[in-house]
Amino acid sequence: HMANTQEKLAKELDRMLELFKKLEFQQKMEDTADKLDKLADKQDQLAQQQEKNADNKDGKDKDGKDKDAKSSEQLKQDQQKLNEDLKDAKKDIEDLKKLNEDTKSGQDFKDVEKNVETADKQQQDAQQNQNQNQNKQAAQNQKSAANNMHEAASKLSNMKQQMEEEQNAEDMQAIRQLLKNIVQLSFDEEKLMADVKETNINVPRFLDLMKEQQ
Numbered sequence: 001h002m003a004n005t006q007e008k009l010a011k012e013l014d015r016m017l018e019l020f021k022k023l024e025f026q027q028k029m030e031d032t033a034d035k036l037d038k039l040a041d042k043q044d045q046l047a048q049q050q051e052k053n054a055d056n057k058d059g060k061d062k063d064g065k066d067k068d069a070k071s072s073e074q075l076k077q078d079q080q081k082l083n084e085d086l087k088d089a090k091k092d093i094e095d096l097k098k099l100n101e102d103t104k105s106g107q108d109f110k111d112v113e114k115n116v117e118t119a120d121k122q123q124q125d126a127q128q129n130q131n132q133n134q135n136k137q138a139a140q141n142q143k144s145a146a147n148n149m150h151e152a153a154s155k156l157s158n159m160k161q162q163m164e165e166e167q168n169a170e171d172m173q174a175i176r177q178l179l180k181n182i183v184q185l186s187f188d189e190e191k192l193m194a195d196v197k198e199t200n201i202n203v204p205r206f207l208d209l210m211k212e213q214q
Contacts, residue, residue, distance in 0.1 A: 005185055008185055009182065009185045012181045012182050012185065013182065015178060016175070016182070019174060019175055019178070021099065022163075022167065024099065025099040026160050026164060028092070028095060028096055028099060029157075029159060029160040029163075030156075030160055032089060032092040032093065032096060033153040033156040033160070035085075036089055036116075036150070036153035036156070037150060039082065039086060040145075040146040040147075040149035040150045040153065043082055043142050043146035044146040046075065046078050046082065046142055047138075047140075047142035047143045047146065048139075049071075049078075050075055050130075050135050050142060051135070051136070053071060053075065053135045054136045054139060072130070072133070075130060075138075076127070079123065079126055079127055079138075079142070080127070082123065083123045086116070086119060086120055086123060086149070087120075089116065089149075090116055090120070093109060093112060093113060093116060096156075105163065107163070112156055115148045115151045116148070116152050118144075118145075118148045119144075119146075119152070120145075122141045122145035122148065123141070123142070126138045126139075126141035126145065129141060
């Protein structure tokens, strides 16, 4: 019967692992949504700076000197950094899709991906605008990119919330029950092993024990 106890224990541990994977999936959704929101805020701030540059007659003062040249260069660097950050977030979404499959959660990431892809394209357009000193267009593309990132973040948050409502109460209860079962099964196995050691001569008692465990 000890093999039977070990088998039960293995099954409980597998189930436990499944539940933790689901919780990991939900946590990763929340982290990715936060990341996209923060990224969107930064992209918004950059759009505002870009507009200030546009108001400054595209970086030229009355003498025709390019007094905001450094600032323009800085804006380009900032945009490049945000483009890279969005690539990171896209990797996170790929990870989420994998976790979605692993946990058989059946979530659909198409809309989230569409928003992120659009934001990516708008960021690249903004970079082209920057290179051509088209500050107003750059700012518009940056704002649109930020909106799309916020949108993707909001969709992820809603997805997570829905999953939590459907699963959390049931999962937390299941985890508590599983812990109890695992502790009990481990205890049973130890007790069984201790009893077997004691009864290695007493065959009838050993047979009684085996019956007790079945």
